[in-house]
Amino acid sequence: MTTRGPSRKEVIIPMTKSNTELIMKLAHKHIANINKCLKNSNSDIIADFIRLSNNRIIITMNRPANVTKLSRIKNFLKKINNIDPVSIEIPHLPKSKLYMKIVGLPYNSKLGVVTPDFIEGILKEMHLFKDVTLASKSCIIKVSPKSNKAVVWVDIWNSQSGSAAKNIINHHFNIGCFVTTI
Numbered sequence: 001m002t003t004r005g006p007s008r009k010e011v012i013i014p015m016t017k018s019n020t021e022l023i024m025k026l027a028h029k030h031i032a033n034i035n036k037c038l039k040n041s042n043s044d045i046i047a048d049f050i051r052l053s054n055n056r057i058i059i060t061m062n063r064p065a066n067v068t069k070l071s072r073i074k075n076f077l078k079k080i081n082n083i084d085p086v087s088i089e090i091p092h093l094p095k096s097k098l099y100m101k102i103v104g105l106p107y108n109s110k111l112g113v114v115t116p117d118f119i120e121g122i123l124k125e126m127h128l129f130k131d132v133t134l135a136s137k138s139c140i141i142k143v144s145p146k147s148n149k150a151v152v153w154v155d156i157w158n159s160q161s162g163s164a165a166k167n168i169i170n171h172h173f174n175i176g177c178f179v180t181t182i
Contacts, residue, residue, distance in 0.1 A: 095157045116140065128173055
């Protein structure tokens with residue numbers, strides 16, 4: 001199967017390598033049982049196939065799955081013989097990385113020199129970022145050698161619908177006494 005990127009029809013389930021190997025050995029049986037489980041819950045979603053990718057399995061469905069279907073699939077996988085249920089993480093739909101920038105912050109101020117740890121701490125405290133997961137450390141760039149302005153680049157994990165970004169783009173918030181915009 002060739003796709004341009006992650007498909008909304010995929011369900012990603014992180015787990016240990018030993019669990020992925022056990023599931024992949026009998027993938028055809030597990031697909032049939034997942035479909036029975038989904039059918040018993042009056043679902044019109046069908047699992048097409050399972051593939052392995054970096055200590056996680058990816059189940060491709062005929063349609064995008066919702067939260068209840070994800071939990072049914074997780075519960076089924078935890079009941080498979082010889083599987084360590086603790087190592088099966090919460091299934092999720094594919095996500096993409098989104099780069100955002102924060103402007104309006106001085107590079108040097110009463111707060112000190114802006115650092116990635118400082119920015120991460122601020123973002124964790126803000127209600128605006130409560131549903132946002134950082135993908136990596138922020139990158140802070142001084143606009144020019146003579147300027148005291150900074151641009152902060154923040155990488156976040158975003159759903160394919162862009163819901164996390166839609167809630168924070170063009171919003172203003174305070175970092176110390178400074179009003180910044182993302």
